[in-house]
Every structure is written in C-alpha cells, then in structure tokens.
Amino acid sequence: MRVSFEELNAFLVDHFPQGAAYGALVDLGDGWAEMVLNVDEVHLRPGGTVSGPAMMALADVAMYAALLGKIGLVPLAVTTNLNINFLRKPVADVPIRARASLLKVGRTMAVGDVFIYSEGMKEPVAHSTLTYSIPPNKSEN
Amino acid sequence: MRVSFEELNAFLVDHFPQGAAYGALVDLGDGWAEMVLNVDEVHLRPGGTVSGPAMMALADVAMYAALLGKIGLVPLAVTTNLNINFLRKPVADVPIRARASLLKVGRTMAVGDVFIYSEGMKEPVAHSTLTYSIPPNKSEN
Amino acid sequence: MRVSFEELNAFLVDHFPQGAAYGALVDLGDGWAEMVLNVDEVHLRPGGTVSGPAMMALADVAMYAALLGKIGLVPLAVTTNLNINFLRKPVADVPIRARASLLKVGRTMAVGDVFIYSEGMKEPVAHSTLTYSIPPNKSEN
Amino acid sequence: MRVSFEELNAFLVDHFPQGAAYGALVDLGDGWAEMVLNVDEVHLRPGGTVSGPAMMALADVAMYAALLGKIGLVPLAVTTNLNINFLRKPVADVPIRARASLLKVGRTMAVGDVFIYSEGMKEPVAHSTLTYSIPPNKSEN
Numbered sequence: 001m002r003v004s005f006e007e008l009n010a011f012l013v014d015h016f017p018q019g020a021a022y023g024a025l026v027d028l029g030d031g032w033a034e035m036v037l038n039v040d041e042v043h044l045r046p047g048g049t050v051s052g053p054a055m056m057a058l059a060d061v062a063m064y065a066a067l068l069g070k071i072g073l074v075p076l077a078v079t080t081n082l083n084i085n086f087l088r089k090p091v092a093d094v095p096i097r098a099r100a101s102l103l104k105v106g107r108t109m110a111v112g113d114v115f116i117y118s119e120g121m122k123e124p125v126a127h128s129t130l131t132y133s134i135p136p137n138k139s140e141n
Numbered sequence: 142m143r144v145s146f147e148e149l150n151a152f153l154v155d156h157f158p159q160g161a162a163y164g165a166l167v168d169l170g171d172g173w174a175e176m177v178l179n180v181d182e183v184h185l186r187p188g189g190t191v192s193g194p195a196m197m198a199l200a201d202v203a204m205y206a207a208l209l210g211k212i213g214l215v216p217l218a219v220t221t222n223l224n225i226n227f228l229r230k231p232v233a234d235v236p237i238r239a240r241a242s243l244l245k246v247g248r249t250m251a252v253g254d255v256f257i258y259s260e261g262m263k264e265p266v267a268h269s270t271l272t273y274s275i276p277p278n279k280s281e282n
Numbered sequence: 283m284r285v286s287f288e289e290l291n292a293f294l295v296d297h298f299p300q301g302a303a304y305g306a307l308v309d310l311g312d313g314w315a316e317m318v319l320n321v322d323e324v325h326l327r328p329g330g331t332v333s334g335p336a337m338m339a340l341a342d343v344a345m346y347a348a349l350l351g352k353i354g355l356v357p358l359a360v361t362t363n364l365n366i367n368f369l370r371k372p373v374a375d376v377p378i379r380a381r382a383s384l385l386k387v388g389r390t391m392a393v394g395d396v397f398i399y400s401e402g403m404k405e406p407v408a409h410s411t412l413t414y415s416i417p418p419n420k421s422e423n
Numbered sequence: 424m425r426v427s428f429e430e431l432n433a434f435l436v437d438h439f440p441q442g443a444a445y446g447a448l449v450d451l452g453d454g455w456a457e458m459v460l461n462v463d464e465v466h467l468r469p470g471g472t473v474s475g476p477a478m479m480a481l482a483d484v485a486m487y488a489a490l491l492g493k494i495g496l497v498p499l500a501v502t503t504n505l506n507i508n509f510l511r512k513p514v515a516d517v518p519i520r521a522r523a524s525l526l527k528v529g530r531t532m533a534v535g536d537v538f539i540y541s542e543g544m545k546e547p548v549a550h551s552t553l554t555y556s557i558p559p560n561k562s563e564n
Contacts (some may be wrong), residue, residue: 047216052219053201056223057198059196060197081226085413086220087386088386102406108531109556127393129409222413268534270442306470333480334505349472363506368502
C-alpha cells in the first residue's frame, strides 16, 4: 500500500468536484477500500429505492480508490469493464456502503470486486466486478 | 409496441425528477429507444472526459425506455444485471447518445444491449448488455 | 441445505454423462460447493495452459452444484448469465478447483460467484459471477 | 484483414487438437467470423439441450477467429473477460452457429460481441461480449 487514507481522500476530493454525489472514503487498506454514499433525492429511482446508477457509480469509485491506494495516485486509470448484479432492494433512506477488493493487479490492468450494502442490512444489495486499465507511464505522485 | 413516444416521454419526466441528468428520450421504436445526454460538469471524470457512471446511467435508462415502450409503463421493472465495456475515450464537450435494443422479452425478464456514441464519432464509446426483471402484475397500460 | 453430498454427487454423475470432463464434486456446504477438474489434453488451449472454456464449464457446474445443494435436485435450473474474468495463467498439468458461493437465492433466480484456483497456487486464476433461473415447479426432492 | 480463410482455418485446426469439439470456421470477413458447432452427446446438458459451456466455448473460439483474422495469427492472444446471456432454449439436435464481430481493436486489447443461433431459428439463443488481451510482441506468423 503506497498511499495513506489522508492522501487518497484529498486526491478524490480534488479530482471529483461532484464530491459527495459519488460517496466518501471511509476506510482504506492494502488492496481494499470502503466508501459510503449518503443517499438523497438524486440517487432514487421509480419505486423509491436507491437507483442502480447510484450503486454503479459508488462501485466504480470504490474500486478506483482501492486501486489508487495500491498503485499510487494515477488519475488516468480508467474502467474498461464493469459487471454488476443487483441482488436485493436497498433501503431508501439509509446510506449505502461499498467494499472494494482487488483480485489482481497486473502491469497494465487490475481486476477487483465490490460488495454494496444498505447500512443495517446484513446481506449485500449488489455485487460488482470491475476491470481497470492502468496507463503505462503511471506516476506515483 | 404499446406506448407512444409522447406517453413514454411524459412517464420518464414524471418518474425521474432528476430529469436531464439522466438524459432525454429522442426516438422510440418497436423494441428500441434512443436517448441523449447533454454532458455537463457533473458528468465528467478525472482526465476531463465523460465519466463511466454517466454512461452507465444513460445505458440503464435507455434500456428501461426500450423495455417500457414494448411492454407498457411498468414502473417496477428493475435492472438485475448490467455489463459494460468502455471502448474509446468520449469527447468531453459534446452530448452522448445511447441506442438500446431488446434481444429478448420474456414473461419475467428482458435482455437487451446498448451502444453509446459521442455525437459526431462514428465508432461507439461503450457497449452495454442489461437484464431487467419484469414484475408479475405488470401492465397498467 | 436440503441435499447431502452423496445425493448431489449421484445426481451429477447421473445427469452429466460427460462426467469427469466437467469436474467432480469434492465438498459441499450450506450455500457453497467445491469441484475439481483433472486437466487433460482436451482442456488445453494454444500456449499449453488450461483453456478458458474448461474454466467456464467448471464455474458453471460448480454453481449448479451449490444451488442444487441449497434448493434441492432441480434439473431444469438453467444459467441465464455468466461473467468471468481470467486473472492469471493456470498451471497446465495440475487440477483446477472451483469454489462456488451463493450470493442470493430468490424465488425465481439465484446469483453466486466462483473462484477458480490451480492446485498449489494461492491466488485465483479466474473469478466468475453467475445467475441461474429457477423453474417455478422446482422441488422434486 | 490480414489473414485468409484458408490460413486461419489451417491455424485453428493445428492449434486446437480437440478440433470439431470446438466448432469449425465457416466464414470470415474484415472484423468478423462465423463458426458452426455440430452438436453431439458431449455438448448436451440436463434437460437435453445444448449446454451453456458448449455455447461459451463456441463464442470464445469464434471471437478468437475474428480477432486473428484481423490482427494476424497471434497464438498468445487470451480472453480476459467473457460475459454471456442465455436468451432462449436451443434446439437439441441441430448445429449452433456463432457470429463474432469486433467492436474495438486496440494496441493491447480487443472487444467484440457474439450472437449464437440454433440453425433454423431466427432469434439468437445467446449473446456474449468478450475482451481479448493482445500480447505486446505479436507475431504475424
């Protein structure tokens, strides 16, 4: 792990001006990251639950955080594939939490998975698998 | 096809209070729909291009539109699986357009794919495949 | 868990006349199953490693085993979606092992994931996520 | 397109000793390939239809053929991701046909999709999306 929680958090806040709409970093370890999204009106879908896009966005940024925590602050790492299964209806008015774990970090790509939970529910509401492409000249800040 | 462009458009505007942040319906046919998203600040990612989540959200709602155009205005149809490959860097300051086509509509689920384009580029910037679950008591048309 | 290791093993041997080409059940628990495939010539690909299709087939049958162990011997449960990421080059001349775990078992569908290992390697060689459709008149147990 | 039908066919026969179990090349164009699998006992699953693994294997090799037809005979190109949706029950005793089309060929990776048909059925029985990794020192044989 090459980046501290504070460094990564500052980087995310800096690079995502949309900020809290994407979620906030709450924990970081070697090969994993946790982010929480405070659900508001903009994240709901017809039927009144948290929208799929809100969960996909959180999965994407949580994996980005897990990856940058591992390889350094490489802004140009980009998602090349995301697959997500929506498993259960999230609770509408509580935060959702994503736990992203790296399954492989190669020279040019990384793969990981993300479990998403509604706060207070034991079973995951969604599970996602993602591939990131790592640019060749990756800086380490 | 059971729903007109005008009916579906009114339904989407009504059920997605976030409105233009999700894109706007621009065309509808039997088993397909096209939506356009006017990209603004909130849809960009580090590096200055259209974010993956903006494209995933557009793919999701475009498939929802194609499906509702086919089976009627069923608000509780929900995405169960989405897979997306990001193929090329979108242009930052032009709209993105999604064309969603149904591959199968069964009694309880539907599958389709979506091509996403940056306006003016010939090659797609992303390709997505989605599964929707259709609730049992579906038609209210 | 409604089915014993012996019952499920007998069922699999009975229903898959191709037998060992698909792998053999080695362990079974509540919501999970492990299967092992003894790799031979038919499972190799150009370059001399275990082929992708051999791993996909093992992932598919391991999830089928985990599901039937949970819901009973339902021969008509069918895969509706499979997503797999190939993470590392498997060792050519050792067995591969799949560990399938259910993430959700609903009334009409089930979702799970599978990790595949080359015997003796610590890191997984592949990771797959699958959805099975469960027929309405399911239990014959 | 850099490889002729005859060259690619000879290459596939040479590199896949399992041969017809994987399907045979029947057509090849610039960015696409068609392969046919003559279904026999080994490709069936419980319920008597063509197995998912038989379709996944055909999708995988058809995309491999489309890619090698485009970039040259690169034996070490490997699948990194495959996603497949099973749409309809195939007919048990007729061949299945796969049409693979490239969506993007980059320097280090390629993405494409594959439609699979039962001979004589108009609607596809499965649809798959694949990513291949292209080795850096790709020979053209």
